[in-house]
Amino acid sequence: MKHLAVLNKYFVRYKWRFLLGMLFTAVSVAFNVFQPVLVRQIFDLLEQNLKNYPMISDTGLKEAFRSSFSKSLAFYGVSILGLALLSGFFMFLQRQTLIVMSRYIEYDLKNEVYQHYQRLDLNFFKMNRTGDLMSRITEDVSRVRMYVGPAIMYAARTIIMMVMIIWLMWEVNPMLTLYTLSPLPLLAITIYFVNRVIHKKSERIQSQLSNITSIAQENYSGIRVIKSYVQEEPSARHFEEASEAYKQSSISLAKTDALYQPAMGLMIGLSVIFTIFIGGMQVINGNITVGNLAEFVLYVNMLTFPFFSIGWVASMIQRAAASQQRINEFLDEKPQIKDEPGAIDVTLKGEIHFSNVSFTYPHTGIQALKNFELKIKPGQKIAVIGRTGSGKSTLAQLLIRMYDPQSGQVKMDGEDIRNLKLNSLRMQISYIPQDVFLFSDTISNNIRFGEPTATEETVQQAARQASVEKDILQFPEGFNTIVGERGVTLSGGQKQRVSIARGLIRNPNIMVFDDCLSAVDARTEKEIIGNLYAYLEDKTAIIITHRIFSLFAFDKIIVLDEGKMVESGTHDELIALNGYYAELYARQQTGAEESVNG
Incomplete structure (x- = not known):
């Protein structure tokens, strides 16, 4: 008993x-x-x-x-x-x-x-x-x-x-x-x-x-x-x-x-x-x-x-x-990620500081970050580039406290995020993951999931900014189309853009895009980047990607390899270094030319 x-x-x-x-x-x-x-x-x-x-x-x-x-x-x-x-x-x-x-x-x-x-x-x-x-x-x-x-x-x-x-x-x-x-x-x-x-x-x-x-x-x-x-x-x-x-x-x-x-x-x-x-x-x-x-x-x-x-x-x-x-x-399982005693509720301006952060995934033992250091000023746009497994997505996971680092600190506006209330922290960051998940509901409700009180007009505007409105309007039911379990009725690119619209509708000061354009074609990608450039003007943004967006004027681009920052600078500065970034850019340009010639 x-x-x-x-x-x-x-x-x-x-x-x-x-x-x-x-x-x-x-x-x-x-x-x-x-x-x-x-x-x-x-x-x-x-x-x-x-x-x-x-x-x-x-x-x-x-x-x-x-x-x-x-x-x-x-x-x-x-x-x-x-x-x-x-x-x-x-x-x-x-x-x-x-x-x-x-x-x-x-x-x-x-x-x-x-x-x-x-x-x-x-x-x-x-x-x-x-x-x-x-x-x-x-x-x-x-x-x-x-x-x-x-x-x-x-x-x-x-x-x-x-x-x-x-x-x-x-x-x-x-x-x-x-x-x-x-x-x-x-x-x-x-x-x-x-x-x-x-x-x-x-x-x-x-x-x-x-x-x-x-x-x-x-x-x-x-x-x-x-x-x-x-x-x-x-x-x-x-x-x-x-x-x-x-x-x-x-x-x-x-x-x-x-x-x-x-x-x-x-x-x-x-x-x-x-x-x-x-x-x-x-x-x-x-x-x-x-x-x-x-x-x-x-x-x-x-x-x-x-x-x-x-x-x-x-x-x-x-x-x-x-x-x-x-x-x-x-x-009896106790959550490891929870509000610490005395956690505070503050309005974030967008200053981010990864201070000597090291992190190892507890369920695999894989070390994703090693003594990582990065400062982001409010309103800056940062691109994070690197090979698969280099630790790019881990940055996003730590930023929204899905995990806590084993050593070092992640700070927001100078305050360790572990001292901030968890719900308040996550409500002020819009995170668009690479693993898109759509609910078996209407497209409108899937976008509105990011902001449940949003009006239909706001939903349509977010879809427009994510370059998915035209696709949605082609469906017989439009925004009331049921997407099916996990969004099975949509293509990969459409699902990614609906997910982006879900993130945009929240309209926070901080946004994190985690390789969320991988299934989008080059023309649509260019359109989305153009929309984002205007949308993110006064926001702090971290865009994690394995591709280079040369049309987007990033304040800083960092290159990760095996959990460490190996390159850092603007687009021109990294091209001049003639390292991994320059090699990736050259490979991408060659692929684009072959695609056009083909």
């Missing part, structure tokens, strides 16, 4: 529903367990009247006796029916409180997990598969709901019913009660050992289910690659193998679960035998009445539900504990 203890806060939050549910359960059980008392009185009345009837059968009291006896039976019958109806009504109220409470808790828990996911840093998502994240917030939370709802409800009903029944049985005959309940210790031992097995198997099953979800999610996302490489059959076999393992584990758990009902049935059968045999001897000896014996038999049958539900509830609790343990593993 230690893993489930984290849920106690929800029981406190919905304490009135919980307490009312417990009250309704107790009242429902009370109306139910007092029905055998009336049955006992009926049997005792019947036995007494059968003894007295021969003495008055030949007198004038015969008809009055029959009428009185019939009325008594009718009264008891109506009373039993009334108790049954009342028990059912309060059982309805019990479900309306406890089961509805479980739905509220499920809602709260899913939101807690989702919000915690959003607080965690990028390293967490690189170390865990999307399918596993989804499984924990869906399948695992659903199993936990079975604990906070049905399991709690039936456990409460079981405990209250057993206490009431045993108390009523003890009041009638303690010795017979002990004989009737004697199989319980064996039942407890069975439950203990079977539960341990169920917990281990449930944990393994949930892990396998996460694996299946991950495989399916990856295959659906990569369906183009699967089809292009004709890997449908190997992909299907991989999924089938994972499903087979899940099936075998589920069957094994089902077989273990199957031990419960026969064990419960055996215990109930033994209790009935003890009750009838020992109870019959007690009736013969005159210690109890026939009504008492009938009452005991009914109570033993009523105990069938508690006995059976013990195994069922225990199984649900064990499965929920295994699922909650998996949920807790992620809830």
Whole structure:
């Protein structure tokens, strides 16, 4: 239960529903367990009247006796029916409180997990598969709901019913009660050992289910690659193998679960035998009445539900504990990137300083930056050029605090960005990544994602500046076109330009373009660069690229290689150095000429 203890806060939050549910359960059980008392009185009345009837059968009291006896039976019958109806009504109220409470808790828990996911840093998502994240917030939370709802409800009903029944049985005959309940210790031992097995198997099953979800999610996302490489059959076999393992584990758990009902049935059968045999001897000896014996038999049958539900509830609790343990593993993860104590909220002007920054990616051990130093004044336009893996994108990641450097400082307006509030920092920087991600929504809403309050006119203006408006207007639905999952209906260049429009619409003082024109043709690239030149006039801009934009007058161009700045200066100064930049420029010019001649 230690893993489930984290849920106690929800029981406190919905304490009135919980307490009312417990009250309704107790009242429902009370109306139910007092029905055998009336049955006992009926049997005792019947036995007494059968003894007295021969003495008055030949007198004038015969008809009055029959009428009185019939009325008594009718009264008891109506009373039993009334108790049954009342028990059912309060059982309805019990479900309306406890089961509805479980739905509220499920809602709260899913939101807690989702919000915690959003607080965690990028390293967490690189170390865990999307399918596993989804499984924990869906399948695992659903199993936990079975604990906070049905399991709690039936456990409460079981405990209250057993206490009431045993108390009523003890009041009638303690010795017979002990004989009737004697199989319980064996039942407890069975439950203990079977539960341990169920917990281990449930944990393994949930892990396998996460694996299946991950495989399916990856295959659906990569369906183009699967089809292009004709890997449908190997992909299907991989999924089938994972499903087979899940099936075998589920069957094994089902077989273990199957031990419960026969064990419960055996215990109930033994209790009935003890009750009838020992109870019959007690009736013969005159210690109890026939009504008492009938009452005991009914109570033993009523105990069938508690006995059976013990195994069922225990199984649900064990499965929920295994699922909650998996949920807790992620809830216990602490974000490495978070607001430091005393973090401040300031309006940034755009001065940036990378001060002796070194950074190594924690999940790969690759050192991306080594003692990197760079100062950018407000309003300057900086180009960052270098080979793949030289550390260009790392600069952008550090600037918006997706990661923190292991040594050195990244400063904004002279203040270490770790001393700035995280949301405030990111709201004032528009970051356009090289890995474009579009949501399955309209083009308009994908652009408006950068500024949710933007008007349609502002959306269109941003699209115009990103040179994608003409493309959008060619679609039948225009800006209301649904782009599909990950923007699948758009070309690579169109997706990049929509992503640029999303960044432009925010209109911040600082902008970072991370190789976001790689899929754009030369003519469109020239148009976008022209638009950006005017747009970025009063903004600090960092443009990360592997191509040279000779038409853009950068204040400084830096060249990175293996995490270090190897060249720095203006376009003309770097050409004069005749180093990597000059070589890249010459290669690019040659390629452009060949393209024109071709």
